[in-house]
Amino acid sequence: MGFARKLRIKLGLRRDKEALPRFATVGRWTYNIEPKKIYRCGEHSALRIGAFCSIADEVLFMCSANHPTSLVSTFPFKVHMTKEEPDGADLLTNGPIEIGNDVWIGRRAIIMPGVRVGDGAVVGAGAIVTKDVAPYAIVAGNPAKLIRYRFDQSQIESLLAIRWWNWSDEKIRAEQASFFGPIDEFIDAHSTLRPQG
Incomplete structure (x- = not known):
């Protein structure tokens, strides 16, 4: 085992094939987070994930994904037709996604913009989280609803x-x-x- 690998393991760092988006931060020992799970992370739609989180396969963090419903069209012209960077008119956000520490997010869960998931929470497989989740709460469903508290x-x-x-x-x-x-x-x-x- 090489020195760099030993050092990464000792420090709890991951070696990703691709770097995470600029406005995404992940705490130590959190595992299974990769760029393809993060949609449109930006300055006003950042993603912050705490330490010791368990992220299952096919989880999706929708940092900026809401289409404007008050304009003539909901189609994101700047992204798809003119290939411009969206300026906020095409893809709306409700703010950053914040995932606490020691959070378990089940397979195929989707976390929507502006959501805060508290420390120790559990998000069930397939849940679509549109509202904040309290610390140590277990939520599941579409939309995610409180099942119970862990303690x-x-x-x-x-x-x-x-x-x-x-x-x-x-x-x-x-x-x-x-x-x-x-x-x-x-x-x-x-x-x-x-x-x-």
Whole structure:
């Protein structure tokens, strides 16, 4: 194994055959993200994905894809007919897409412009996400609807305070066993908000 590959693995970096679009950022250890999954990412339609996210095959991030319905035609003339870069009149956006940390997005899910998916959330396979998803929520369907939360509100607040995804790789490796135990044991072991008494 070459030095560059060892260094990439140690740092949690991926080696992509193609670079991601300029306005797309992806956190460490997030996997299976590639340019073909990102549609029309730009300055006003950026894509930000946090750390430790699991992105299934055929997921699509529609950064800018809305057609104008108040103009004479919904056809994107500048993109297809005149081959100009769109200036916002052809393809509209509702703002950036923001995916939190530790998010699992299932196969063939579509994330629409302006959506924020909270930390720890799960997006079911085939879901079309048109509205924000709360932290640790599980959503599915077309349009995506709340199925349930992964944990109770107190546990969610504790996990959001712990923010384990900001830990160093060394700390995560050292604490790896606690990730597979009961949620309350993990919270008790790592919470800075311990009860007084």
